């Protein structure tokens with residue numbers, strides 16, 4: 001089993017480029033199923049999750065190039081089946097995103113219930129609510145979901161999401177592209193990845209308006225065509241490297257970022273006393289010789305503080321003297337990293353969805369588990385600060401979502417290596 005061994009490496013220095021966003025590229029790849037012409041996606045990160053989505057598209061009969069030069073070409077003209085393979089789908093929750101485009105294009109789709117990180121229940125009821133509103137009949141049986149459009153295809157409708165779910169907003173947007181008439185998604189997610197998907201859909205000929213606000217309007221079109229699109233930078237990877245500079249009290253230039261996508265992270269780091277300087281293409285994060293202060297964070301849908309940065313940020317707060325509070329409102333089971341951090345000497349107490357961090361306790365290396373993708377990143381950050389060696393297992397979670405994770409950390413001076421046992 002592969003593990004990371006991480007040692008305290010002192011302050012990190014240097015510059016690091018952020019890759020294309022995992023959470024943007026996966027829906028874009030699914031959306032290419034709508035088109036009978038090839039689509040070219042650039043700035044694609046080399047990630048396990050991208051490989052899984054590629055395999056799913058290929059299993060459906062789509063031709064997908066090898067990832068080369070961060071580019072993928074997806075040609076779904078030869079789409080053969082609308083039943084997504086169980087063994088692939090169970091590996092990743094985002095695989096459920098093929099349901100909307102398959103349903104739109106072929107009139108029906110069958111997808112097994114998705115897997116992914118174990119951070120709470122993560123149901124799909126809102127995705128299904130949207131498909132039903134567009135006229136689809138849904139049959140849930142034996143851990144799979146089958147959706148069948150009415151004769152004549154899906155019909156535009158208004159869908160109110162009880163929670164601004166990212167995946168549901170994306171799936172319903174994609175399903176609505178080829179529907180007859182107009183669809184409104186109300187209380188839609190506003191994440192930058194939704195805007196990226198809308199931009200791609202509009203490039204292939206869809207008519208999507210309002211992405212990035214709480215109401216997305218989709219005027220159905222009869223067909224779409226090919227296009228080329230560059231994936232936006234990964235705001236969670238950006239935040240991870242910002243926190244790497246902060247936790248090691250170093251100075252890092254994080255390049256190829258969109259500052260507007262990470263306002264809450266910039267604001268909260270500044271509240272903690274970290275200097276963040278914004279430039280045209282990147283940010284300098286400087287925590288060297290600075291007095292640091294505790295703060296409180298509460299995760300919320302965009303533009304609130306991102307749940308995906310909660311565990312890395314909590315790790316940083318564990319190193320800052322004073323009491324901080326972290327409240328998680330998006331997922332109900334996203335404090336699994338707390339037990340691991342406490343094993344390293346942190347003092348964090350959980351009560352419901354609230355964690356009280358008594359920061360500034362010395363951290364020491366320990367054998368810990370990457371309980372999910374972002375918790376794995378949090379463990380690496382903890383290891384860079386702690387004394388002795390931190391041994392992190394179940395690192396496949398980390399490699400699902402970060403491109404060249406070790407290489408990028410090493411280029412900043414981090415002492416981290418991967419070993420196979």
Ligand code: UD1
Pocket residue numbers: 022023024026093094120121122123124125126127128163164165166167168189193307308330331332
């Ligand atoms: C996406 C991101 C993930 C991020 C999350 C929230 C991708 C591939 N993943 O996940 O990294 O942490 O957004 O920013 O983009 N929910 C329902 N019913 C549904 C769907 C969701 O109740 O039908 C609930 C979930 O249980 C969760 C909350 O809504 O509590 C947020 O989930 P959602 O926004 O859908 O997250 P994902 O799209 O799965």
